[in-house]
Amino acid sequence: MHVTTVGLDLAKHVFQVHGIDQNGQVLIRRQLRRGELIGFFRRLPPCLIGMEACSTAHFWARELAALGHEVRLMPAAYVKPYVKRGKSDALDAAGICEAVTRPTMRYVAIKSSEQQAVLMLHRTRELLVRQRTMLVNALRGHLAEYGIIAPQGLPSVPKLIELAEKARSTVLPELAWRCIRLILAQIEDVHGRIGQVEQEILAWHHTSEVSQRLETIPGVGIITASAIAATISDPGSFRSGRHLAAWIGLVPRQSGTGGKVRLGHISKQGDRYLRRLLVLGATTLLRHARGKTSVTVGWINALLARRPASIVKVAIANKLARVAWAVLQGNQGYRAPAAAAA
Structure with a gap:
């Protein structure tokens, strides 16, 4: 008898x-x-070979698949479980060895080294933006102690x-x-580095046909198009756009028993970065849809008449995820839509 299934528990130095x-x-x-x-x-x-999806799993998956x-x-x-x-x-x-043989198990697509590099650009940009926000907040806080204030936002x-x-020369x-x-x-330095990373993302976007299609x-x-293109390598792993939206966490959490199902807040499962980008894009669409009467934004205004803006934003983000899958x-x-084009 020979080995047919292996469960591999990853670590930095000692693997099981x-x-x-x-x-x-x-x-x-x-x-x-x-080394062994x-x-x-x-x-x-x-x-x-089954492995848990973690930060180093994609590297080892590529190495073992090459064998x-x-x-x-x-x-x-x-x-x-x-x-x-x-x-x-x-x-x-x-447990990994047992789980990988289950017929209903859901798997994570293996990312290429290029996909990981693009996502590293996004994570670097996200880190630098957080640092810039911290610095601006510190600047505002220190100057407010001397009565110096200005409107919120980076442009101010x-x-x-x-x-x-x-x-x-007076109060400071x-x-x-x-x-x-x-x-x-520090703010000037971080701001310049953010610009450099965004230029790298833009350059990759121009070389990716998938990212350019998503931008339409x-x-x-x-930013959102390149992040989706780098994260979702195989759209066929999702049965429909609704499954992609659910994977990102843009659907209500279900809680039910005895035939009664209650829908709560969104599940917030899956990729938090993609979810935030889609909600930001939905916020922009919502802002521009107010007061418009075209067919493309009519459903947004109709939903605004019945639901709070925060719920409408999530609904728009959900639709963006489904359109992206298509x-x-x-x-x-x-x-x-044809009616909007006419």
């Missing part, structure tokens, strides 16, 4: 392997150091700086001004 044959008999239960992993699987005949193995990634939350009582690497690997920062320079001490200059230098959707810009699946750009 659990292998079974076609009858479920355990043949391998051992630990491997990082590739050599071990190179000696194994082609088999099914001829079939690799499947699974969400950790779906693997947990198959882990026996207790917590150890051996139990986790055994130059006005805040102008007010601080005018108050330098020289020592405080030196601290303000340090914060201003109203409410989807370059564009990905149909290999064509967005087509406006």
Whole structure:
């Protein structure tokens, strides 16, 4: 008998392997150091390897698939029910080995190195934007202690700086001004780096036919289009656009028993970054739809008449996700409704 299925518990240095044959008999239960992993699987005949989807799983999936193995990634939350009582690497690997054989298990598509690089650009931009927000908030807080305020928002920062320079010789001490200059230098540096990352995203967008098709959707810009294109490598893994919207977490959470189903707030499952980008795009569409009478925005205004704006935004984001799935699946750009085009 030979190994047909392997559960691999990933780590930084010590990996746990659990292998079974076609009858479920355990043949391998051992630990491997990082340097031993590739050599071990190179000696194994082609088999099914299951792993939990994590930050390093896509790299190892590509490496093991290159050796001829079939690799499947699974969400950790779906693997947990198959882990026996207790917590150890051996139990986790055994649970992964059991979960990967289940016919109803849902799998995560393996990302290419290019997809991971594009998503790294997005994560870097997100980090820098958070840092810029922290710096601007610190600047506002420090100047407010001396009675210097300005309207909220990044466009108002130059006005805040102008007010601080005018108050330098009056209410703002020289020592405080030196601290303000340090914060201003940080803001300028981070702002420039954000621009550099956005230029990299734009350059990749121009080379990606999928991202350019997604950009044709109203409410989807370059940032959102490139993020969707890099995240969703196989739209066929979703049966419909509704399943994609549910995966992103843009559907109500269901709670029911005895035939009674109650719908609550959105589930907020799946990719938080995509969900936030789609909601931001929906906010823009909502702002421009107010007072318009065209067919494309008529349903938005009709929904606004019955529901609060926060609920309408999520509904628009849900529709954007479904339209994005149709564009990905149909290999064509967005087509406006015929009545709107007329």
